[in-house]
Amino acid sequence: MRGLALALVFVVSASVAGAVSSASAQTVAFKTGENQRADGVKDCYYSAGGKDYVFTVAQYGVCPVSVPVSTEQPFPTPAGVMGFKTGEVTREGVKDCYYSALGQTYVSTVNAYELCPLSIRVP
Numbered sequence: 001m002r003g004l005a006l007a008l009v010f011v012v013s014a015s016v017a018g019a020v021s022s023a024s025a026q027t028v029a030f031k032t033g034e035n036q037r038a039d040g041v042k043d044c045y046y047s048a049g050g051k052d053y054v055f056t057v058a059q060y061g062v063c064p065v066s067v068p069v070s071t072e073q074p075f076p077t078p079a080g081v082m083g084f085k086t087g088e089v090t091r092e093g094v095k096d097c098y099y100s101a102l103g104q105t106y107v108s109t110v111n112a113y114e115l116c117p118l119s120i121r122v123p
Helices: none
Strands: 005-008 026-036 041-048 051-058 066-070 081-091 094-101 104-111 119-122
Touching: 026 051, 041 066, 051 066, 051 094, 094 119, 104 119
Parallel strands: none
Antiparallel strands: 005 104, 026 041, 026 066, 041 051, 081 094, 081 119, 094 104
16 A cells, blocks of 8 residues: 555654553653655654664654653564554644554554555554
């Protein structure tokens, strides 16, 4: 799918705090880089505790210097599991589509004008 970024949700920003329940154990991840994508969004890269995280903003958006991230270890999800849409949040020209599969929350980022699929395959 064009413009589809899929990642296990570790990042909970102030703009989506109400859409996704945050984990009880959190730390702060600091920016390590960014990448301008051809589909009109920018990926912001972060690191904390030896783990890497990705947060997506609009093409001309500013990547925050730091973001809160969960320190809890998620259970591995079997490949090819179907995730079902639980919500969506539009921000800065992109839309974060939230999905749930086997107790884990996933996010797929699309352009703001695109529709979120009702279900997706998650890793």
